[in-house]
Amino acid sequence: MGEPYWVAEVQNSLHLLAENLHERQFDGKMYDRLPSFNNSCQEYTLAPYDELKLANNLAFLACTEEGGDKVSAVCFEEYRNELTIRLVSNKCPGNETVELLQKIASSLADYASSKIHREAFMEEAFATVINLCGTRILQRTRPCWAKKPHRLEKKASPLQSLDNDWALLTETLQRRFATTLHALEKMREHLRYLNTIKHDSKDLRETLQNIVLAAYDASATETPRKLEEKLRRCGPAGLGLAGRTAVRQVDKLGRYYGVCKDFAKLARRQSYQPLFSSVIVARCDAMPDTCRDPAGGRKLHVHAEVQLVMHYLSRNLSPAPRAIGCSKSACFLCHALISRLGHWSLSACHGKLYSKWTVPDGVRLTHSKAKDLARALRQVRDELKTLGAGAKVQVAESPALSLISGPSTATLLSIASGSSSTSMKTIRPNSTAKTNAPAYVDASTVKAPTGSTTSAELVFAKAQSNPYPDVGISTSDGPCNNTGFVAGVGTTNSPAATLQVKENDLPYEVVIFNYSLPLLDLQLGLLSLHIDFTEISVGRIKISRYVGSDELVLSLEATNLLSAEPGRTLSCERGSNVFRFNLLCFERVTTQVEIIWGTTQTNL
Incomplete structure (x- = not known):
C-alpha cells in the first residue's frame, strides 16, 4: 500500500x-x-x-x-x-x-x-477511420433500417429533422452561407440513399464516406467552421436552429474527416516531424x-x-x-x-x-x-x-479557453445582433507592434471620449436591430466573481471556443492565450462578438456591469452600429495596452467589454 x-x-x-x-x-x-x-x-x-x-x-x-x-x-x-x-x-x-x-x-x-504523400495518407487514414467508427457513424445517422436505442425510438432521425427544417434552413443560410447550404443538400441526398440500402450492402461503406465528406463540407468550407456557429450568426431564426440535435450531428459527422486533416496538417510541421x-x-x-x-x-x-x-x-x-x-x-x-x-x-x-x-x-x-x-x-x-446548500458555485477559470481560444490581439471583432442581419467591426493592429502594444493602424481618426488619437478601423454592415436606448456606461470597479464559463469548443481547422455570459455572471473576467489560430465567440445576451486573435500571445478579457463612474468610455449602441457609415473609426489611447467599449445587452443592462494585451494579471 x-x-x-x-x-x-x-x-x-x-x-x-x-x-x-x-x-x-x-x-x-x-x-x-x-x-x-x-x-x-x-x-x-x-x-x-x-x-x-x-x-x-x-x-x-x-x-x-x-x-x-x-x-x-x-x-x-x-x-x-x-x-x-x-x-x-x-x-x-x-x-x-x-x-x-x-x-x-x-x-x-x-x-x-516522407515515406508517403499527403494524398496517400489522407486516403489510408480516412479509410481506417470508417472501418473503426462505421458503427458509431450509423448510430449518428440512424437510417430507417438500423436498430435504435429505446430512448431514440420516437425521435426524428437527422434526415427527418433536416427535411422538417429545410425551408427555414434554406432561408437562413442561402444569402450568407450558400456553399454550406449546397453541402448540406448533398448530405441530405446521401442520407436518403442510406435509407434505401441494406446493412450488408457493398455500397454501405462508400455511402458512409460520402455522408461524412458532405458533413465536413457543410461544417468547414466557410468560416466559422462549424454549422452550429454559422447558424448563430444568422439572426433569431439561426439561433433557433443552431441548438437542434441534427445540426450538432452534422458537425460531429464532419469531424471524422476533419481529424484526418488535422493529423496531416501537424505531421509535416518541421518542428513536429521527428516526434511523429x-x-x-x-x-x-x-x-x-x-x-x-x-x-x-x-x-x-x-x-x-x-x-x-x-x-x-x-x-x-x-x-x-x-x-x-x-x-x-x-x-x-x-x-x-x-x-x-x-x-x-x-x-x-x-x-x-x-x-x-x-x-x-x-x-x-x-x-x-x-x-x-x-x-x-x-x-x-x-x-x-x-x-x-443551494449556494451559487464560484466559477474558476477554464484552461480549455486558455488553450483553445487563445490570445488577445483582437484583429477581427464582429458584433452580430439578434436580428436577421449582422453588423461587423474590424479592428486591425499594426503588424509590427510588440506583443504588449495596442491595436494601431494609419487611418483617419475620430476622437474618443478620452480624447485619444490611436485608431482602429471599424466596418459596419447595415442591418436592423431591436431599438435599444442610447446609453453610455463606464467600467465597474467591483470584485470579479466569475470566470471561464465555456459553452463549447470547436475542433475543426480554425478552432473556436464559445463563451456565453449571462446577466447574473457579471462581472466576468478570463485569461486568454494564443497558440494556434484561435477564435473566441463571446455571447452577451442577443449580441455575439466574434474575436480573432493572431499576433499577441497573452491577455485578459473583462466584462463589467455599469455602476456609474466619472471615466469617459466610448459607447457603442446597437441602433447606431447597424446604421453607421462604412469607414467609421474608433480611437484608443496611444501607447495603451487596453481597448474598451461599452455595449447595451441583456435588454436594458449596460456592460463594458475590456480587452487587455500583454498581461494575465487582473487590474481589479
Whole structure:
C-alpha cells in the first residue's frame, strides 16, 4: 500500500453528497489556471493547444459505439523522437480499437517521415477511420433500417429533422452561407440513399464516406467552421436552429474527416516531424474501472479521465502530459477533480453530476502526490457541500479557453445582433507592434471620449436591430466573481471556443492565450462578438456591469452600429495596452467589454 489519499470521512461524505445531487445539471466550471510548466517548459515539442486538440481527436475516434462504456480519454507522452498515445475507456478498449488506431498512427508516422504523400495518407487514414467508427457513424445517422436505442425510438432521425427544417434552413443560410447550404443538400441526398440500402450492402461503406465528406463540407468550407456557429450568426431564426440535435450531428459527422486533416496538417510541421516519425498506441496500465462503496456496498465507476489521472500520479514521467483528451465533455466531478489538481487541461465539462463516480483506492503514490490528491478530493467534497446548500458555485477559470481560444490581439471583432442581419467591426493592429502594444493602424481618426488619437478601423454592415436606448456606461470597479464559463469548443481547422455570459455572471473576467489560430465567440445576451486573435500571445478579457463612474468610455449602441457609415473609426489611447467599449445587452443592462494585451494579471 502507498500513502493514503482517500480518507474514509471524505470518501463517505463525498459519495453521500453526490448521491443527493445525482444527475443535477450545473453550468459552473471549476478549472484552475494552466500550471506554468504547460507553457514554458522547453522539454515539450507539441504546443499545448496542439496536444489537447490531437488528444481530443484520438479519444473521439476511440469511442467506437454509443454508450457510457465506450467513452474514452487519451494522453500524449513525448519521448525523444517518439510519441506514445495512452488510451483508456470507461471499460477497457478492445483489441480491434487499439489495432485500428495504431494503423492510423503508423500511417501518420509514414507521412511525417516522407515515406508517403499527403494524398496517400489522407486516403489510408480516412479509410481506417470508417472501418473503426462505421458503427458509431450509423448510430449518428440512424437510417430507417438500423436498430435504435429505446430512448431514440420516437425521435426524428437527422434526415427527418433536416427535411422538417429545410425551408427555414434554406432561408437562413442561402444569402450568407450558400456553399454550406449546397453541402448540406448533398448530405441530405446521401442520407436518403442510406435509407434505401441494406446493412450488408457493398455500397454501405462508400455511402458512409460520402455522408461524412458532405458533413465536413457543410461544417468547414466557410468560416466559422462549424454549422452550429454559422447558424448563430444568422439572426433569431439561426439561433433557433443552431441548438437542434441534427445540426450538432452534422458537425460531429464532419469531424471524422476533419481529424484526418488535422493529423496531416501537424505531421509535416518541421518542428513536429521527428516526434511523429514514430507513434505508438498503448492502453493505460490496468486500473480498476469499478469499485465498491465502502459505506453502502454500491458499485461505483472510475471514469476514463480518472483512470488517466491515477495512472500518471503513480508515475514520475518527464515531460508529463499536459492535456487529457476526451471523446465527450467531462462530467462535473471529473472536471472538478482535474481542475483542483491543476496538472492537466480538459476541453469542456457538460456539467452533469453522477452519484456513482469515484476514485480508486490503494494506488501507490508518493507522499507528496497522495497529499495533493487528498487535498483535491477534500476541495471537491467541500464544493458539493456548497452546492447541496443551494449556494451559487464560484466559477474558476477554464484552461480549455486558455488553450483553445487563445490570445488577445483582437484583429477581427464582429458584433452580430439578434436580428436577421449582422453588423461587423474590424479592428486591425499594426503588424509590427510588440506583443504588449495596442491595436494601431494609419487611418483617419475620430476622437474618443478620452480624447485619444490611436485608431482602429471599424466596418459596419447595415442591418436592423431591436431599438435599444442610447446609453453610455463606464467600467465597474467591483470584485470579479466569475470566470471561464465555456459553452463549447470547436475542433475543426480554425478552432473556436464559445463563451456565453449571462446577466447574473457579471462581472466576468478570463485569461486568454494564443497558440494556434484561435477564435473566441463571446455571447452577451442577443449580441455575439466574434474575436480573432493572431499576433499577441497573452491577455485578459473583462466584462463589467455599469455602476456609474466619472471615466469617459466610448459607447457603442446597437441602433447606431447597424446604421453607421462604412469607414467609421474608433480611437484608443496611444501607447495603451487596453481597448474598451461599452455595449447595451441583456435588454436594458449596460456592460463594458475590456480587452487587455500583454498581461494575465487582473487590474481589479
